[in-house]
Structures are given as structure tokens and as C-alpha cells.
Amino acid sequence: MISFPDRLESAINQCHNPVLVGLDPRADMLPEGLLDPADAARPEKVAAAYERFCREIIDVVAHKVPAVKPQAAFFEQIGPAGTTALANIIRYAQQQGLLVILDGKRNDIGSTATAYAQGYLGRESAWGADALTVSPYLGDDSLEPFVEVAAEQRGGIFVLVKTSNPGGRMIQDLVADGKPIYRHVAEYVERLAASSEGDCEYGIVGAVVGATYPEQLAELRAVMRHTWFLVPGFGSQGGTAADVAAAFDAQGLGAIVNNSRGIIFAHSLKPYKEKFGAARWQAAVEAATCDMIEQLRTDTPAGKL
Amino acid sequence: MISFPDRLESAINQCHNPVLVGLDPRADMLPEGLLDPADAARPEKVAAAYERFCREIIDVVAHKVPAVKPQAAFFEQIGPAGTTALANIIRYAQQQGLLVILDGKRNDIGSTATAYAQGYLGRESAWGADALTVSPYLGDDSLEPFVEVAAEQRGGIFVLVKTSNPGGRMIQDLVADGKPIYRHVAEYVERLAASSEGDCEYGIVGAVVGATYPEQLAELRAVMRHTWFLVPGFGSQGGTAADVAAAFDAQGLGAIVNNSRGIIFAHSLKPYKEKFGAARWQAAVEAATCDMIEQLRTDTPAGKL
Numbered sequence: 353m354i355s356f357p358d359r360l361e362s363a364i365n366q367c368h369n370p371v372l373v374g375l376d377p378r379a380d381m382l383p384e385g386l387l388d389p390a391d392a393a394r395p396e397k398v399a400a401a402y403e404r405f406c407r408e409i410i411d412v413v414a415h416k417v418p419a420v421k422p423q424a425a426f427f428e429q430i431g432p433a434g435t436t437a438l439a440n441i442i443r444y445a446q447q448q449g450l451l452v453i454l455d456g457k458r459n460d461i462g463s464t465a466t467a468y469a470q471g472y473l474g475r476e477s478a479w480g481a482d483a484l485t486v487s488p489y490l491g492d493d494s495l496e497p498f499v500e501v502a503a504e505q506r507g508g509i510f511v512l513v514k515t516s517n518p519g520g521r522m523i524q525d526l527v528a529d530g531k532p533i534y535r536h537v538a539e540y541v542e543r544l545a546a547s548s549e550g551d552c553e554y555g556i557v558g559a560v561v562g563a564t565y566p567e568q569l570a571e572l573r574a575v576m577r578h579t580w581f582l583v584p585g586f587g588s589q590g591g592t593a594a595d596v597a598a599a600f601d602a603q604g605l606g607a608i609v610n611n612s613r614g615i616i617f618a619h620s621l622k623p624y625k626e627k628f629g630a631a632r633w634q635a636a637v638e639a640a641t642c643d644m645i646e647q648l649r650t651d652t653p654a655g656k657l
Numbered sequence: 658m659i660s661f662p663d664r665l666e667s668a669i670n671q672c673h674n675p676v677l678v679g680l681d682p683r684a685d686m687l688p689e690g691l692l693d694p695a696d697a698a699r700p701e702k703v704a705a706a707y708e709r710f711c712r713e714i715i716d717v718v719a720h721k722v723p724a725v726k727p728q729a730a731f732f733e734q735i736g737p738a739g740t741t742a743l744a745n746i747i748r749y750a751q752q753q754g755l756l757v758i759l760d761g762k763r764n765d766i767g768s769t770a771t772a773y774a775q776g777y778l779g780r781e782s783a784w785g786a787d788a789l790t791v792s793p794y795l796g797d798d799s800l801e802p803f804v805e806v807a808a809e810q811r812g813g814i815f816v817l818v819k820t821s822n823p824g825g826r827m828i829q830d831l832v833a834d835g836k837p838i839y840r841h842v843a844e845y846v847e848r849l850a851a852s853s854e855g856d857c858e859y860g861i862v863g864a865v866v867g868a869t870y871p872e873q874l875a876e877l878r879a880v881m882r883h884t885w886f887l888v889p890g891f892g893s894q895g896g897t898a899a900d901v902a903a904a905f906d907a908q909g910l911g912a913i914v915n916n917s918r919g920i921i922f923a924h925s926l927k928p929y930k931e932k933f934g935a936a937r938w939q940a941a942v943e944a945a946t947c948d949m950i951e952q953l954r955t956d957t958p959a960g961k962l
Contacts, residue, residue: 376769378768378772395783423765423769423772425763425765425769425770425772425773425776426769426772428772428773428776428777428783428784429772429773429775429776429783430776430783431744431776431783431784432737432740432741432743432744432783434776434783435737435740436737438737439736439737455765457763457764457765457792457795458730458762459762459792460728460730460760460762461820461821461822461824461825462822463683464681464728464730464731465730467683467728467730467731467733467734468730468733468734470734471730471733471734471735471736471739472733478700478733478734478735478736478737478739479733479736487762487764487792487794487795488794488827488828489792489793489794489817489820489828489829490762490792490817490820490822490824490825491820491822491823491824491825491826491827491828491829492824492827493822493823493824494822494824494825495824496824512794512795515766515794515795515796516766517766517767517795517796517798517799518796518798519766519795519796519797519798519799519800519801520766520795520796520799521796522793522796522797522841522845523793523794523796523828523838523841523842524794524796526831526833526834526838526841527833527834528831528832528833528838529831529832533828533831533833533838536827536828536831537828540827
């Protein structure tokens with residue numbers, strides 16, 4: 353199997369867009385008919401509804417976008433039944449040709465970090481994800497086991513660098529040795545990425561950089577030329593296509609832009625709700641996906657893809 | 658139900674020691690007879706072996722120590738079957754009178770953080786843990802949802818502040834505004850703890866501070882007087898009872914000290930192996946637990962409990 357960065361580049365080129373669809377199921381926002389309200393406290397019923405919901409979204413977006421990003425929290429929220437649904441969804445998405453980046457924000461040290469990495473990274477692993485998001489607070493020796501396993505298993509990781517939420521400033525924007533903390537993390541991540549290049553110029557270690565901080569996106573793109581960016585914060589968090597333009601390289605590569613609620617719950621957003629009604633929620637998902645693709649193609653270097 | 662900090666204090670006082678037994682099962686280190694080597698690649702068999710191993714440890718340490726700390730990574734490593742075993746182990750430990758601190762080092766933002774918190778915190782939740790470890794890189798608005806749910810559900814959280822691994826220095830020891838990053842996090846955690854006191858003087862927000870940094874343990878104890886400390890790094894990582902002495906307050910409260918491999922895999926450590934042989938592994942677990950209790954009672958303020 354070819355490396356994760358090369359597979360990501362190839363998938364983006366095939367789809368001609370860098371849209372990452374976030375799979376964040378929530379019981380109280382599912383389209384009508386997927387979960388009987390009387391079953392909302394029964395984990396197996398909720399898990400089955402999440403699985404059906406995600407499968408139908410995957411059916412809509414496969415071959416349109418390169419990748420999906422299941423959010424582990426919403427599956428774990430309902431207990432072990434939810435994690436079984438998560439594993440099923442990961443496999444199903446891949447069967448439909450999608451790459452899967454699992455958003456778990458895991459981290460730990462030494463052999464514990466290795467356990468997470470072995471469990472999640474690569475299609476032969478228990479969960480089978482192509483890539484995993486990872487948190488950096490524990491430092492370099494907590495990230496190295498993930499990098500090693502990712503290299504062995506043809507997987508990738510995305511390390512939190514500059515997150516999209518306002519509170520991210522608390523630690524990430526503190527200045528030490530003349531640079532904000534996120535910049536220290538960024539430079540370490542770039543070194544890891546540069547030492548693990550695929551055939552494309554990007555490495556197996558990527559960075560999470562929020563759409564809500566366009567200036568930092570530009571700053572980091574300039575100093576992280578071997579690092580794939582996973583860009584959250586588009587849509588419901590306020591990021592626009594213009595805001596994420598700086599995340600791309602001159603060829604329109606180097607970044608994937610996530611949208612979760614703005615796509616999967618499009619049926620509850622006014623323009624789509626009016627057009628499709630509540631029942632045709634899959635059509636709303638499709639329209640919202642196509643609209644986001646078009647916005648990125650119009651207002652960012654992704655138009656060159 | 659009374660608050661988590663009050664239940665923790667009560668459990669420590671009843672057991673007269675602050676030992677936290679880490680449940681970190683690994684297929685290649687299990688005592689003989691628990692897992693047929695031919696089944697090592699079958700998740701259901703490994704999960705069943707982990708569950709039996711942890712149940713037997715719980716049977717040995719219940720009523721001797723106040724709490725156990727399952728490490729989520731080792732259960733997740735084997736896939737959904739592992740997470741079912743984890744949920745079963747949490748319930749079983751509580752049935753035997755133990756508090757359960759789940760080591761998951763979770764974090765995320767906004768409603769996603771709420772989903773993790775609702776899934777894990779409190780005995781009514783899907784996983785039912787009494788407390789959860791949480792990572793702070795995403796900042797204050799990522800921690801607040803955990804604090805809110807912990808307050809509602811009578812649970813607690815332990816935020817990573819100064820971790821036991823050498824690489825923790827990479828971010829945690831950078832100096833901003835005249836203070837290392839861990840100190841910035843510590844002061845924020847102490848404010849959260851002080852605003853959520855139970856009947857005892859400690860709050861629902863605790864801190865992870867490694868046994869391998871005794872000076873920082875003393876520094877942080879002095880400025881975090883409302884914050885329970887979860888102290889990893891004792892035993893196989895090199896921390897001694899003398900190293901952790903500064904984690905306690907004058908009454909011998911304020912800290913719980915974790916030991917994972919040094920207790921659960923005592924059967925593979927020379928002194929216990931020679932004394933009990935491989936077959937009597939539960940006796941090795943018991944002896945190692947009693948030895949650690951004795952070391953803490955002799956060399957730390959926990960002797961006053």
C-alpha cells in the first residue's frame with residue numbers, strides 16, 4: 353500500500369477538491385425516522401441509528417470528496433455499542449473508496465502511545481483508520497510512537513497545532529523564547545513531516561490548524577511546507593473559503609478542509625430545509641457538499657485541482 | 658451521591674493509604690494460562706483474558722486501596738471488544754467498592770467535549786467512570802464542559818499539568834510571561850478546583866503531576882491547595898516514595914499515587930517471581946500492593962492516614 357500522504361494527494365486530485373466531511377452524529381439532530389424518540393436512551397438503538405445515518409451520508413459523498421472524519425466522541429458517548437458502530441463506519445467508508453481520518457485527539461506516553469497507535473492506525477489495525485488526530489501536550493516522546501507506527505502501517509497523524517476555538521489561545525498563544533507555543537509545536541511537526549516524505553512532498557505527520565485564524569494559517573503554511581493541514585472551523589464555526597485560502601500551496605494541495613454540521617445536518621439549515629424539506633435529508637447533504645466544493649474551488653487555490 | 662473529591666477522601670481514609678492501582682493489561686505480559694498464545698490475534702479472546710485478569714486484580718486490591726485506574730489505550734488497542742471489556746471492568750471495580758479513574762486523556766472543544774464528558778463521567782453515564790484524565794492543549798473552553806458535566810454527575814477530572822515523561826518538557830517547561838507552561842495550566846486548574854470544593858477542601862478538578870519531578874510536585878502542592886494530585890511515574894518509571902512525599906498535604910491527603918506495571922505484572926518482577934512463582938500471580942499482586950502501601954506510609958505524610 354502506498355503512503356498516507358500520497359493516497360491523500362491522489363484522492364484529492366481524483367475528486368478535484370479538498371473537502372473533508374465530518375461524521376458527528378447526535379441523537380437530537382438526526383433526520384426524522386432514523387431514531388424513535390422512545391429509543392433515545394437505548395444505546396443499541398442509538399448506535400444503529402448513527403450507523404445508518406453515517407452509511408447514508410457516505411453513500412452520498414463517496415466519489416465526490418476524498419475523505420471523511422468520524423468524531424470519536426459522539427460514538428463513545430453512547431458506550432461500547434457506539435464504538436462498534438464507529439468501527440463499522442470506518443470500514444464502510446473505505447469500502448466506498450473514502451479515506452478515513454479518525455478524530456480522537458489521543459495522546460499518551462511510551463508504550464501506551466504505541467497501544468493507541470497500533471489500535472487505530474492503518475487498515476490492518478483493529479479500528480482501521482487511515483489517520484488519527486493527536487494532541488501534543490505530552491511532548492516529543494509521546495508523538496514519536498505514533499509516527500513510528502504510522503510509518504509501519506502506512507497511516508498518518510494530524511497533531512493539534514493551532515485549534516479553531518477561542519480558548520485555544522490559553523496555551524497555544526503564550527509566547528516563549530520569542531515564539532508562541534503553537535509555533536514551537538509547528539516547527540517540531542514540520543521536522544517530523546519533512547523526515548517522512550512520501551512521493552508527494554508532504555509527510556505522514558500533519559497539523560490541525562483552524563480556519564478561524566487565517567493569519568496563522570498563512571504564517572504556518574509558509575514554514576510547514578512538508579505538512580498536510582487539517583483545517584476545522586469552516587462553516588458553523590465561522591470560517592469561510594476566503595479564510596482558508598492561505599492553507600493551500602500554489603497547486604491547491606496541502607490542506608483538507610473539514611465541515612461537519614454544515615453538511616451532515618444540512619436538512620436543518622434554512623436554505624436546504626426550504627428547498628428539500630425534512631424528508632429529503634440526503635439531498636440536502638449532497639447540495640451542501642457541492643456548495644462547499646464550489647466555494648473552495650472559487651475562492652481558494654483548490655480551484656486548480 | 659456525595660461529590661467525587663469527598664468520596665475520594667473518604668475512600669483514602671478508610672483504606673489508610675493513597676495507592677491507585679493502574680489496570681494496563683497487555684497480551685504479551687499476562688500470567689500464564691489467561692490467554693492461549695494461539696488466540697493472541699483474536700480480539701474477543703484477548704478481551705476476555707483482559708477482563709478476567711483485571712477482575713482478579715480487583716478481587717485482590719479491593720478494600721486494600723481506594724481506587725483503580727484503567728488505561729483506555731490498552732483496551733482500545735484490541736478494538737470494540739476491548740471497549741466492552743473496559744466498561745465491564747469499570748462496573749465490576751465499583752461493585753467491589755473501588756473508585757474508578759479512567760485514564761483516557763481526552764480533550765476536544767465545545768459540544769464535542771460535552772459528549773466525551775457525558776459519555777464517561779459519573780456512575781449513570783455510559784461508561785460510568787468516577788473520574789477521567791483530560792488534556793489541556795485546547796484551552797479553557799475545552800475544559801469547562803468537562804467541569805460542568807463533572808459537577809452535574811458527581812464525577813471528577815484530572816487535567817495533565819506536569820507529566821512524568823522526559824518529553825513532557827517540550828511544551829510544559831517552556832517559559833512564557835516568566836512562568837513555565839505547566840505553571841500556567843496549574844494556576845488555571847487550581848482556580849477551577851477552588852470554585853468547586855466539596856466538604857473536604859479539594860475540588861472536582863484535579864491535576865496529573867509526575868513522581869519523576871519531585872521539585873515541581875513541591876512547587877505545585879504549595880500553589881494548588883484545592884487540587885487533588887494524581888501522581889504517575891512511581892515504580893517502573895523511577896519515582897520513589899521519597900519523591901512523591903511533597904505531593905501530600907500535612908494530613909497525608911491531597912494525592913493518589915499510581916502504580917501499574919509494578920503491581921499488576923509483579924509476577925514477572927524478580928523478588929515476587931522468586932517468592933511466589935509464576936502460577937501464584939495474584940499473591941504477587943497482593944504482596945506488591947502491600948509493599949507500596951508500606952513504602953508510602955513510611956516515607957510520606959500518608960503515614961498519618
